[in-house]
Amino acid sequence: MGKLYDKLTEDVRFIEGLKACLNCGTCTAICPAAAFYNYQPRMLVDILQTRDDEKIEALLKSETIWYCGECMSCVTRCPRGNAPGLLITTLRSLSQELGYFVESEKGRQQLAIKRTVGEWILNYGYCLFPANILPEMHPEQGPIWEWEYANIEAVMERLGANYQQSGPGILRKIPQEALDEIRKIFDETGGTARYEKIEEFSRKKANELGINLDETLTCDYIRHIYTVNMKDHTQAL
Amino acid sequence: MKIEGKRQIWKEYQKEIAEDHFFYVRSCVRQNFFPGSEKTFLQILKDELHKDIYENPSHTTCSGIGYHSDIVPFETSMTMVARQFALMTESGYKNLATSCITSFGLYTEILNTWHHFPEVEERIRRHLKNATGREFKVPDNLSHASDIIYKFRNEIAKKGKFRLINRETGKPLKVVEHIGCHYSRMFPSKGIGGAEYPYVLTGMIEEWGGEVIDYPERRHCCGFGFRQYLIQANRGYSIACSKKKFDSMRPYKPDFILTNCPGCPMFLDRWQYAISEMEGITYGENGSGIPVLTYEELAGMILGYDPWDLGLQVHQVPVEPLLDKIGIPYDPSSKFLGKDGKYLGKPAVPTFLKFS
Numbered sequence: 221m222g223k224l225y226d227k228l229t230e231d232v233r234f235i236e237g238l239k240a241c242l243n244c245g246t247c248t249a250i251c252p253a254a255a256f257y258n259y260q261p262r263m264l265v266d267i268l269q270t271r272d273d274e275k276i277e278a279l280l281k282s283e284t285i286w287y288c289g290e291c292m293s294c295v296t297r298c299p300r301g302n303a304p305g306l307l308i309t310t311l312r313s314l315s316q317e318l319g320y321f322v323e324s325e326k327g328r329q330q331l332a333i334k335r336t337v338g339e340w341i342l343n344y345g346y347c348l349f350p351a352n353i354l355p356e357m358h359p360e361q362g363p364i365w366e367w368e369y370a371n372i373e374a375v376m377e378r379l380g381a382n383y384q385q386s387g388p389g390i391l392r393k394i395p396q397e398a399l400d401e402i403r404k405i406f407d408e409t410g411g412t413a414r415y416e417k418i419e420e421f422s423r424k425k426a427n428e429l430g431i432n433l434d435e436t437l438t439c440d441y442i443r444h445i446y447t448v449n450m451k452d453h454t455q456a457l
Numbered sequence: 458m459k460i461e462g463k464r465q466i467w468k469e470y471q472k473e474i475a476e477d478h479f480f481y482v483r484s485c486v487r488q489n490f491f492p493g494s495e496k497t498f499l500q501i502l503k504d505e506l507h508k509d510i511y512e513n514p515s516h517t518t519c520s521g522i523g524y525h526s527d528i529v530p531f532e533t534s535m536t537m538v539a540r541q542f543a544l545m546t547e548s549g550y551k552n553l554a555t556s557c558i559t560s561f562g563l564y565t566e567i568l569n570t571w572h573h574f575p576e577v578e579e580r581i582r583r584h585l586k587n588a589t590g591r592e593f594k595v596p597d598n599l600s601h602a603s604d605i606i607y608k609f610r611n612e613i614a615k616k617g618k619f620r621l622i623n624r625e626t627g628k629p630l631k632v633v634e635h636i637g638c639h640y641s642r643m644f645p646s647k648g649i650g651g652a653e654y655p656y657v658l659t660g661m662i663e664e665w666g667g668e669v670i671d672y673p674e675r676r677h678c679c680g681f682g683f684r685q686y687l688i689q690a691n692r693g694y695s696i697a698c699s700k701k702k703f704d705s706m707r708p709y710k711p712d713f714i715l716t717n718c719p720g721c722p723m724f725l726d727r728w729q730y731a732i733s734e735m736e737g738i739t740y741g742e743n744g745s746g747i748p749v750l751t752y753e754e755l756a757g758m759i760l761g762y763d764p765w766d767l768g769l770q771v772h773q774v775p776v777e778p779l780l781d782k783i784g785i786p787y788d789p790s791s792k793f794l795g796k797d798g799k800y801l802g803k804p805a806v807p808t809f810l811k812f813s
Contacts, residue, residue, distance in 0.1 A: 232574050233531060252678045253685075255701070256694045289682025289694065290525045291638040292562075296645065296652040303643070312527040329688045330528060337687060338528045347485040347522035357689065360696070362730040364773040367793075367804035374795035379768045380496035381488070388512040390483065390492045398515040401540065404588040411533035418528065447689050454693070 224276045228268070228310055237306035241265040247294035247304050257287040257453050261294050261304035268307060280315040283453060286326030316414060319421035325450055331422040332446045334415055335437055342403055345394030350376075470651040474608045475598040479510040480550035482541055484557030485518050486719035487751075493768020494753035495556055498602055501756055505616055506609050510554065513544045521559035526683040535567050535577070536584045543591035553596040554605060558718035561601040562639025565647050568595060599647075601640060603717035603752050607649060607657045610664040618761030621667030623712070624784040629668040630712040633747070634658035635702075635725065637718020638678050658715050661752060665759050667712075674705035679721040680728070699728035703740045703747070713748040713779050715755055725749045730773045733810040745811040746774035758785055765791055775812055789813075 228234045247261040248254045254261065264284065267275050279285060288308040295303045312321070321327035340349050355366045368375050373383055382389025406412045426433035426441045433441035479502070487495050502508040520537045523529035529537075545553055555561045571578035585591055606613070614620075621630040636655045641648025650656030659669050680698025685691045702725070706714075716722040729746040733739050740747050749772065750758075757767040758780075764787045769776045780787055793801050806812045 231531070232570055232577060236570070236573065252680065252682070252698050253694065256697050286684065289678065289680070289685045289698075291678040291682065292642040293638065293676075293678065296642045306643075309525075309527060309531070313530060316527070326691075329684065329690070333523075333526045333684060333687055334528045337523050337526060341518055341520055341523050341529070345517035346488070347518045347520065348489045350489050353489065360692065360727050360731040362727055362773045363805035363807060364730075364771060365727075367802065368771055371795070371801045374799070374801055375771065376492060378765075378794070378796045379493040379771070380766075381492045386514070388514040390488045390495055392514055394517055395515055398517055401589045402517055402537070405536045405540065405584070406533055408584050408588040409533040409536045410530045414528065414530050414533075445688075445690075449690050 224273045224280070224314070225268075225271045227314055228276070231310040231313065233306045234310040237303035237310070238265065238268060239301050241269055241302050242300055244299065246297045246299065247302070250293045250297045251288075252291060252293065253287045253289050254455070256455060258455050259284060259287040261288070264311075265302055265304050265307065277320070280311060280318065280320040281323035281327075283324045283326045283451070285311045285315060286324060286329070287453070316417060316421075319417065319424075321418075322421045322425035325445075326453070328422065328425065328445045330418050332442055334418045335442060338415055338418075342399070342406065345399055345402065346391070350391070470645075470649065470654065470656070472604070472647060472649055473598060474600045474604045475552035475554075477508050477552075478550060479508065479552050479554040479600075479605070480545040480548060480596075481510050481512045481554050482516050482519070482556065482560060483512070484555070484560065484719040485522060486559075486723065487556050490723045491719065491751055491754075491768055491771070493766065493771070494751040497753040497757040497762065497767055498556070498606070500762075501613070501753070501760065502605070505760065506612060511548060511550060513548050516541055516544050519557070519560045519563055521557065521563045522683060522687075524563060525559065526687055532581075532584070534563060535570070535581045536588065538564055538567050539581050539585045539593055540589060540591060542595060543585060543589070543593035545596065546592070546594045551594070551597040553599050554602055555599070556602050556719065558601060558637030558639050559720070561599070562643060564599055565644050568599070569644060571595070601657075601717070603640075603657050604649060606752055606756055607660050610661050613756050613759060614664050617665065617759040619759055619783050619785055621662065621665050621759075621783065623782050625782070629666055630779075630782065631670050631710060632662045632667045633670050633672065633675075633706050633709075633711040633714040634662060635679065635714055635716045635718075635721050636676075637716070637721055640717060658717055658752060661755065662715060665755070670706065670709045670711055672706045672709050674702045677702050677705075679718075679724045681720045681724055686724070695724065696728050696731055699724055700732055703729065703732070706747075707740050710742075711747055712782060713750055713776075715750050715752060717752050719751075722749045722751050726773050730807055730810055734808055737809050739810055741774075741778070741811075743811070744809065745778055748772065748774050748776045748779045750776070758783070761785075763787070765794075773807075774810065777813075
């Protein structure tokens with residue numbers, strides 16, 4: 221049994237998610253990602269149950285593990301109680317732990333998620349925050365969001381929010397003590413270490429690729445990973 | 458089949474929903490995109506159903522979107538959730554009500570993990586104590602907010618001023634119900650009706666007079682997919698999933714779509730706009746879209762609340778055609794006013810999607 225496989229089995233989600241796959245393909249049939257991307261959860265589970273470290277390393281460095289949307293449709297349908305979607309979460313964790321995520325275009329995107337949702341959790345206490353949902357980055361949000369964004373305080377007040385005020389309510393200002401506790405939880409449980417690894421490995425990759433990466437969201441590296449597909453990842457029709 | 462046997466089978470797909478005294482935790486997506494829905498939920502529970510529901514201002518995100526986009530480790534998310542449990546315990550509550558489906562799924566996953574691996578729960582208790590000094594009890598009852606509205610759907614119908622009937626034809630409105638993936642896909646026993654025949658929204662629609670449409674892609678994901686939407690380069694996945702659903706439901710001519718997940722109504726609303734701009738396709742009648750509602754908005758409509766108090770003005774697909782079908786009155790001139798009556802200007806009009 222290989223070292224990477226051993227490492228995966230340290231994650232309880234891996235133990236929960238991998239029984240014995242009979243390769244029936246039901247997960248692939250139901251999978252929204254398989255309908256769009258060049259992706260088959262069946263293949264993923266099949267590779268894992270070989271316990272072959274070389275194959276697992278290739279998987280951890282591949283685009284493949286970043287295609288899943290974690291909708292967990294596969295979990296409902298698997299006749300053997302496997303959970304490919306859960307296995308994806310363990311593979312993505314290990315890929316980031318080892319720095320393998322920067323070897324794939326889709327994996328490199330993790331830095332943009334860390335710099336947005338990741339920082340918003342710590343700074344605001346919310347995964348999303350309206351002032352940061354810039355209309356120019358979200359054309360799909362349409363004119364209605366442009367209108368809301370331009371009038372955010374008035375719209376929030378009209379709809380009963382307690383926008384950035386103290387006390388309970390919608391989009392209240394989360395007390396500093398609560399934000400301090402979140403930060404301590406991140407320090408205690410490996411959340412801060414995960415963020416630092418994403419930054420560190422991304423910095424090395426940016427240097428290797430010769431693309432500028434600084435602290436901002438507007439630098440070349442972030443813009444590139446956020447907006448560009450250099451390869452065709454989709455399923456051939 | 459004998460009726461007893463049928464009841465026995467159905468019993469497997471029921472879940473216990475607390476009667477009263479809820480500790481409420483909010484949804485990040487809901488607060489950003491449909492704030493009126495959370496306000497309406499609390500209004501219905503407190504003013505209509507006379508329930509005790511409490512929100513501790515110190516509660517935060519559960520980190521679910523960060524967890525499912527894989528930047529936040531499971532260990533961290535479990536401890537974040539443990540902190541919410543601690544606030545519940547300290548506030549004297551035992552029944553947790555979550556506004557968010559991602560949170561509901563994450564809470565369920567964590568409780569299930571702790572059930573199978575008690576040593577993980579012990580470790581998380583130590584993490585929480587070390588980081589915050591807090592301790593907790595796990596909830597006696599975990600419900601999604603839609604479970605609670607489902608439980609009291611009869612009372613809402615009795616107090617209701619409107620029903621889901623086309624006032625011109627006298628026929629039931631045809632409704633697409635869309636269940637958030639993390640409501641019951643991983644743990645079917647935790648959702649009403651399980652994963653195969655989730656009944657939480659269907660129960661509301663039928664009780665309030667409408668008719669549910671069964672269409673081929675009924676159970677397909679809206680396409681959020683966490684990282685598949687959060688990153689602009691991946692949004693093709695997201696819009697393709699929604700389009701697959703719209704194409705599949707269109708022949709059944711739905712009057713509206715009802716959702717129970719915070720993200721789904723936003724995507725099913727906004728992607729209709731994006732598809733119209735990209736391909737000139739609209740899915741409703743005569744260039745309009747299919748209105749998409751949250752279950753709180755629908756309950757508020759049934760109860761006769763002002764549509765602009767519910768927040769229906771922040772939908773990209775206008776809801777007025779549906780209000781007209783039911784006969785719900787509204788004042789078009791106050792749609793885009795602030796709380797003090799100040800006119801906030803009108804959003805730009807889309808190229809193809811009918812907006813007024």
